[in-house]
Amino acid sequence: xxxxxxxxxxxxxxxxMTPVTAEPxxxxxxxxxxxxxxxxxxxxxAFCGVVVAVMQTLVVPLLPHVPALTGSSPGAAGWLxxxxxxxxxxFTPVLGRVGDMYGKRRVLLASLGVLTAGSVLCAVSxxxxxxxxxxxxxGAALAVIPLGxxxxxxxxxxxxxxxxxALMSSTLGIGAAIGLPVAALVVENFDWHTMFxxxxxxxxxxxxxxxxxxxxxxxRSRGRFDLPGTLGLGAVLVxxxxxITQGAGWGWTSPRTLGLLGGSLLLGLLWGRYELRTASPMxxxxxxxxxxxxxxxxxAMLIGFAFYANSLVTAQMVQEPKExxxxxxxxxxxxxxxxxxxxxAMVALSPLSARIxxxxxxxTTLAVAASVMVVGYLVRFFTSHSLWLIVAGATVxxxxxxxxxxALPALVMRAVPVSxxxxxxxxxxxMRSVGQACCSAVVTAVLAHVTFxxxxxxxxxxxxxxxxxxxxxxMAAAALVATLxxxxxxxxxxxxxxxxxxxxxxxxxPAQESA
Numbered sequence: 001x002x003x004x005x006x007x008x009x010x011x012x013x014x015x016x017m018t019p020v021t022a023e024p025x026x027x028x029x030x031x032x033x034x035x036x037x038x039x040x041x042x043x044x045x046a047f048c049g050v051v052v053a054v055m056q057t058l059v060v061p062l063l064p065h066v067p068a069l070t071g072s073s074p075g076a077a078g079w080l081x082x083x084x085x086x087x088x089x090x091f092t093p094v095l096g097r098v099g100d101m102y103g104k105r106r107v108l109l110a111s112l113g114v115l116t117a118g119s120v121l122c123a124v125s126x127x128x129x130x131x132x133x134x135x136x137x138x139g140a141a142l143a144v145i146p147l148g149x150x151x152x153x154x155x156x157x158x159x160x161x162x163x164x165x166a167l168m169s170s171t172l173g174i175g176a177a178i179g180l181p182v183a184a185l186v187v188e189n190f191d192w193h194t195m196f197x198x199x200x201x202x203x204x205x206x207x208x209x210x211x212x213x214x215x216x217x218x219x220r221s222r223g224r225f226d227l228p229g230t231l232g233l234g235a236v237l238v239x240x241x242x243x244i245t246q247g248a249g250w251g252w253t254s255p256r257t258l259g260l261l262g263g264s265l266l267l268g269l270l271w272g273r274y275e276l277r278t279a280s281p282m283x284x285x286x287x288x289x290x291x292x293x294x295x296x297x298x299x300a301m302l303i304g305f306a307f308y309a310n311s312l313v314t315a316q317m318v319q320e321p322k323e324x325x326x327x328x329x330x331x332x333x334x335x336x337x338x339x340x341x342x343x344x345a346m347v348a349l350s351p352l353s354a355r356i357x358x359x360x361x362x363x364t365t366l367a368v369a370a371s372v373m374v375v376g377y378l379v380r381f382f383t384s385h386s387l388w389l390i391v392a393g394a395t396v397x398x399x400x401x402x403x404x405x406x407a408l409p410a411l412v413m414r415a416v417p418v419s420x421x422x423x424x425x426x427x428x429x430x431m432r433s434v435g436q437a438c439c440s441a442v443v444t445a446v447l448a449h450v451t452f453x454x455x456x457x458x459x460x461x462x463x464x465x466x467x468x469x470x471x472x473x474x475m476a477a478a479a480l481v482a483t484l485x486x487x488x489x490x491x492x493x494x495x496x497x498x499x500x501x502x503x504x505x506x507x508x509x510p511a512q513e514s515a
Contacts, residue, residue, distance in 0.1 A: 047209065057179040060180060077128070097230075118138040119200035120200045162357050180315060244440075314335070369403030409428065
């Protein structure tokens with residue numbers, strides 16, 4: 001599977017090497033001459049992104065068996081997913097900022113090292129506490145994807161940036177689609193620790209490849225690291241995401257849920273006030289408030305919601321027993337394989353996304369992507385009784401996701417200085433994670449409350465799944481509306497670099513968009 005994945009990624013990457021015409025006057029922080037090592041940067045970073053994305057869904061097929069395997073409660077088992085989401089959300093923007101200041105390659109290697117350490121922890125233990133700690137470390141490595149995008153911007157000539165970031169950004173969906181069936185195969189046929197040993201080996205391979213092929217970027221943001229801002233952001237995100245992910249179990253009106261939401265809101269206001277006053281903020285809120293950045297991040301959150309619904313319900317729906325009247329009684333492996341065509345479509349469509357962005361601009365690409373996702377969910381709404389039609393609908397949604405995930409970083413990078421690329425892409429990835437957390441909470445609530453009893457067990461009704469499809473389609477439609485309000489063409493005012501910024505160059509921009 002690893003060999004085939006690398007071959008497929010390399011084929012897609014090679015197709016991105018066809019130059020995309022840049023506009024006159026654009027500059028690059030590096031020479032445009034191609035070297036053998038430069039040709040390997042994109043496939044290596046893309047492989048790293050896929051491995052990290054696989055880690056996010058690795059335990060999903062294992063979750064029903066975790067209580068029996070570890071002697072824990074179902075609630076404790078659920079933390080194997082929740083803690084990954086929390087640490088990924090907190091560390092992604094933080095490590096993006098650290099990469100901008102101290103070196104993106106250095107932070108990328110540290111993130112891969114943390115992923116490997118977390119994998120080893122999970123591989124050597126069956127204690128739920130150790131497993132949760134290992135999964136927390138794996139989640140922190142989600143920063144690899146925005147860091148990889150930032151390295152691509154720094155190291156490649158302008159004509160290769162768009163197709164390369166299209167592939168790199170899509171690895172989040174590709175890895176999720178591949179991870180589920182592979183993990184299901186391992187759970188059904190091998191000791192469950194095997195998948196963590198395999199992920200540790202892949203982490204070591206990633207580190208070796210990065211050391212061999214990826215150079216350190218010379219671009220830096222000067223200034224002092226904003227430790228209070230980092231701690232404040234982490235506290236806000238942990239409180240908010242805990243309330244979202246655990247609210248269904250605790251009760252949405254319980255004192256604990258409301259306290260976390262209220263506390264996060266209050267702390268967020270204080271944090272924002274502090275960030276506006278500090279000279280070297282963790283998040284530059286003035287840049288983030290620009291319509292080009294703000295609306296892109298809003299669209300990222302909505303797209304993240306719409307994408308995650310497809311991943312969450314597809315496998316579960318086909319595994320529902322036939323007695324429900326709509327379930328197909330499929331195995332865990334078959335359920336996971338339903339998402340694999342979508343992952344392959346994401347690889348195939350990343351070069352197309354880059355060409356659309358180069359010709360018409362990433363705003364147009366994102367609008368097309370959101371429209372495709374809406375169509376995909378409408379297909380799913382009307383075709384929920386046939387396996388191949390379910391797979392077809394899921395693949396259409398994944399295709400829209402591929403276009404969206406390729407366009408989002410392009411929109412971010414044309415709106416911020418080069419020296420802030422890591423932090424800005426980290427924040428955009430964070431917004432996708434927030435969207436996914438909200439989606440998980442909504443899906444859990446709908447499937448838990450819209451139920452009926454069949455064959456002696458409680459199961460979600462077909463209407464529960466159809467309601468989820470409609471909600472996801474609505475989120476994709478909302479992303480389309482946000483996209484239409486994005487400023488057309490180039491960013492109106494890229495603005496001067498922040499005080500102390502070094503190595504700032506004009507970012508490569510796509511072709512002028514029509515209004």
